[in-house]
Amino acid sequence: MIQDKHECKQRHRWHNHVHPAYSIHGDILNIKIREGRNIMVQHIVKGERRPSCVLKNVNSLYVDSNTSQVPVKCNQCVSENIVIDKIVKSSEIHEVETSPIVSGTSPTRNVIFFIHGVGGSSKLWQHQIEYFYQGDYEIVVPDLLGHGLSSAPRPRKAYTFTEIANDVLALFDKFAKEKNILVGHSYGCSFCTKVACERSNQVSKLILISGGGPQSLEPQPCQIFCLPVWILSCIKPIIVNGFTKRAFKDPKKQSQSDKDNSFNAPVNILHAMMKGQDWAEGNKSYHAEINTPVLLIYGMQDQFISLYEEDEMVKTIPNCKLETVEAGHMVMLEEPDKVNDLIKDFIDNNLFEWSEVETPPDAYTPVKLSNTTSNSTFQ
Template sequence: MGPAALNTRLAAMLTSFLEGLLCCFTSKPTNIVVPVETSEPADGYEFVEVKPGRILRVRHIIPDRPVVEEPTGLGGSVSCKRKITVYRNGQLFIENLGDRASAELKSCQNGETEPNSTMEVELTDCGNSSPPVSIPEARSDSLTAGNNGASDTAAAVGEASAAGQTDQSQQPRKRRRKPKRTVVIDCERKISACKGTHPDVTLFFIHGVGGSLDIWGSQLDFFSRLGYEVIAPDLAGHGASSAPQIPAAYTFYALAEDMRIIFKRYARKRNILIGHSYGVSFCTFLAHEYPEQIHKMVMINGGGPTALEPSLCSIFNLPTCVLHCLSPLLAWCFLKAGFARQGAREKQLLKENNAFNVSSFVLRAMMSGQYWPEGDEVYHAELTVPVLLVHGMHDKFVPVEEDQRMAEILLMAFLKVLEDGSHMVMMECPDPVNTLLHEFFLWEPLTLPAPKKESKTRPETAKARTDNTQAIAEPSKARPATAKPAQ
């Protein structure tokens, strides 16, 4: 860093510190954000009033594409049969029944109805350690599909199963305790490939705390060129959206209601949600509220399937004026933790994409408003939509163990880890991320072949059955030697 750049940095820090002191002395909020000056509402940008005085900027691109009919008769059907039981001691017991399980039950000869797979986990904090998992029955592909460490996971599952069988005699009544809550899911999902030429497909991109719709610039340009209709909103207080001056405007429920209005305004028949960090929670909320309209979902560094609750011992609980004084330090910490490398390119990406450029008031209100007790592990386990999990290996905000736990809880999840990415992986590695997303959009499950019926043209078998029947009905003719009277 040259002397001129160092002097500029020191001047900015001094200015921020003086403004913070002025805020403390005058008891006035500092750095209240108003919508950022943007170009004209044209060029794909719209301003939507979700509530009186609450206006969100939305980038909406409808590309020029050939007129084609909606696809019919394509894709595969997935049987989503699941029983989720929560016990009073904190155990979560998941039993999966799918197409493969149904075939096994039909061909079962001993009359037992064993589920296709079961999973038993402890409701612990996934940020501390990886939870114990035991699958005593056959392993479900839906729980480990797409996991880069599938072989290691299978080995760990095998060891856990052996340990569970060893301790079964010591804890025979562990699963027979009275359940606290039981959820049964039984539905059929038709999952088809989503191409840009399909007019019934829409992509929704939702950013997290401190971001803006500009962080999706590479993705919006890439998919709009492929013919997809894309929608990306700015959360309240972010980007060019309005910034209310009350903390209640930034609670999870207030922001989720905004996203619900945006979704209902632009939704098509098949919708794909793509969320990053805190934005993943809003995608999960929408997928739970509109299960028939959400076709697929992508979670980028979203964390584990835990309920949201603001931390009591957080730096964001400090007064707004103090946070304003610390804003240069916070921006530096975000650069260190959010990117795998901290060079000139990463700093330019932050500046160009308007990332982590929110007021101290909005930042404090956003972090304090992350209260969502309904979004626990059971809430996530109820989702039947296919999910792609993308994780940057160098992410210091979200450990990879949290996304691994999310992959275990979800019914249909595919976990992909990018070694060169961090928390802002879609900005650091746009090409690999775009490729992963596009492959997932085009993915569709294989349709299981219908069970073969017994052929009626098998003369040998039919003749054998006829001979056997005649032998039973007329034993003297069928076995002459044996039927001969004893001398």
């Protein structure tokens, strides 16, 4: 059973992370999926905005789950006396989430789930959170296991596709309402697809960004992440730099924050996630069973996946449309306004006009999709 925990216990990997105001508008929830698997979730509910403050060098300040109210003063807050109900601690900064301004249940019945890929975190979706917070949407944005502020168990088997997918399914079951929209990026698209098939009667719309083709996932036998973890630790700066150069259309135009957030996880987590991409079930036949309207968003300068793979998705999924953007793999960071508009238009249009994808003749060289993973699963 999933349990909410307002106290955030330090994990062995948290000590070298400094996290400023992580959630601007809502809660940061520590959701216990099961023993050893605690998922941090940004949960934003319209009408329940919670002002936050950042307290530096206040090591003695801590609130556990048994403490109901502790009044403090902070000149950074909107009020001189704020009642704290939880604190997320890190080595230098304490994030304080205050009691709700408006209590009660959420008035909206629309929930958007944003699921990131390998090496990312919920921070990748901040542009989308800012945009959709203004509308009639409840927003759920988790850090996958081992990423962001979520717990990071050591066993590699904790990071298989099935284990992570079960985490996402559990979160969906906890937060789902009448109308549920799933938005995934890269490897996160596979988890969203799994949920859309397993909970087909509850998922209203499915948006897959830079997700690749309709093919099974199998760990590639020979790649850089097959190297021992200690070697990966030594060359991690090279790996991150190489990813950044390929992930963005023009890395020089992206902020350092965007580049840091796009691929920032411990090497043992990256190693385990890449080795755990094993989903034989997710082939063309599986994708053909998706009965939810699907929007694909693809960056035309993506160096990890091809337009051909996205075109195969359009041909495989019954109700599917592809939109292209002049961007690389990290489309939602490079062109947030365009991505937000595409998502909102897709959500709002009940009668979506499906059309054939107009593919430039020289956009790709058709190749037969294999049963192994493509570069799209890198993240």
